[in-house]
Amino acid sequence: TKGGRASAPAKVILFGEHFVVYGNPAILASINRRITVDARTIDKEDKIVIRSDIGLAGEYSSSGFKAIEGGTEARSALDPLHSAITQVLVARGKRTGIKVAISSDVPPGIGLGSSAAACVATVAAVNSLFQKKPSRHKICEMAIESERLIHKNSSGADCYISTFGGLIHYSSKAKGFKEIRSKGGLALVVASTGVRHSTGDLVAGVMRFKERNESLFQNLAKQAADICTQAQSAMVSGRRDKLGTLMNENQAILRQIGVSHYKVDDLIDICGKAGALGAKITGAGGGGAVIALAATKQDSARIAARARAAGYESFEVEIDRKGLI
Ligand code: MEV
Numbered sequence: 001t002k003g004g005r006a007s008a009p010a011k012v013i014l015f016g017e018h019f020v021v022y023g024n025p026a027i028l029a030s031i032n033r034r035i036t037v038d039a040r041t042i043d044k045e046d047k048i049v050i051r052s053d054i055g056l057a058g059e060y061s062s063s064g065f066k067a068i069e070g071g072t073e074a075r076s077a078l079d080p081l082h083s084a085i086t087q088v089l090v091a092r093g094k095r096t097g098i099k100v101a102i103s104s105d106v107p108p109g110i111g112l113g114s115s116a117a118a119c120v121a122t123v124a125a126v127n128s129l130f131q132k133k134p135s136r137h138k139i140c141e142m143a144i145e146s147e148r149l150i151h152k153n154s155s156g157a158d159c160y161i162s163t164f165g166g167l168i169h170y171s172s173k174a175k176g177f178k179e180i181r182s183k184g185g186l187a188l189v190v191a192s193t194g195v196r197h198s199t200g201d202l203v204a205g206v207m208r209f210k211e212r213n214e215s216l217f218q219n220l221a222k223q224a225a226d227i228c229t230q231a232q233s234a235m236v237s238g239r240r241d242k243l244g245t246l247m248n249e250n251q252a253i254l255r256q257i258g259v260s261h262y263k264v265d266d267l268i269d270i271c272g273k274a275g276a277l278g279a280k281i282t283g284a285g286g287g288g289a290v291i292a293l294a295a296t297k298q299d300s301a302r303i304a305a306r307a308r309a310a311g312y313e314s315f316e317v318e319i320d321r322k323g324l325i
Helices: 071-092 114-127 136-147 157-164 199-212 214-236 240-256 262-273 297-309
Strands: 003-015 025-042 048-052 056-061 064-069 097-104 167-171 176-179 187-192 278-282 289-294 314-317
Touching: 003 114, 003 157, 003 214, 003 240, 003 278, 003 289, 025 114, 025 157, 025 187, 025 214, 025 314, 048 064, 048 071, 056 071, 064 071, 071 097, 071 114, 071 136, 097 114, 114 136, 114 157, 136 157, 157 167, 157 176, 167 214, 187 262, 187 297, 199 214, 214 240, 240 278, 240 289, 262 278, 262 289, 262 297, 289 297, 297 314
Parallel strands: 048 097
Antiparallel strands: 003 025, 025 097, 025 167, 048 056, 056 064, 167 176, 187 289, 187 314, 278 289
8 A cells, every 4th residue: 555645724714705706806824724634545446435533434435425433424524525536546547445534633614724625635645646746736626626516616715725825815717816925924813603604505695695686795796806905905015904904894794795693793892802903704604713813923812812711712823835735
């Protein structure tokens, strides 16, 4: 048997989630929390075994899927990874069994992109079992394809940031991204409502909102795009206060399209009172996680501590520059 390993970072969306699905821009950063995937070949040709340290495990064979751990939840979490593995095998023209072990320090289902990171790292780890490394672009495209099994309208943003890392401006319309050179660091805090969500369901909900409120939606999308443009220049010129204000404005728009949650409001209030310059949902919302911007490292430590004291999981995050490794 042969073995290979790859690791991909989780992410935060600083601006533009949901609207990015419709071709609008978004600003994302990868963070210092990772998913690591170990892959190896096994003798049983038709067998794919996937095991994750968050208590999900299953086995795919010619007779179908069997959950080993985690029951029905295992199936929906593992199907995209199974698709990632078979895509690589088909692309490489290989017939072999594969065993994959996933380890994660990313809280799942709260908008930090753990499923995209798992897809990216799985594609890369399985590829590394064979000769010739595909480009990062190719890996990213395969990961997006497999992510679409659970979230069919994915903008691809999560897989892009997880593959390439850093702080980027992404547009799904252009399928392109640009590195943003921010002046000074960004002191960021993630706080989780503890309410898990399905990205696919939330994106579908926003689509229904759009269908019923077409002109309002277009108007909000335009405002969100404007906020992205302004945020990018605030980052480049190091105007943190402005950036915080823009996060609050972005949050007001997300509230209007129905993806906020009363616990999000509670967390935003806690972060604000602890000195955050701005705070908003990060990712799909509907609960999930909040991202807050602080003026200094000292402030971000205090914000995270206050959120924890109120009973929410919270931690400071650094921007990861490496992406997929
Ligand atoms: C999820 O992390 C981000 C969304 O914009 C969905 C997507 O971009 O595919 C809500």
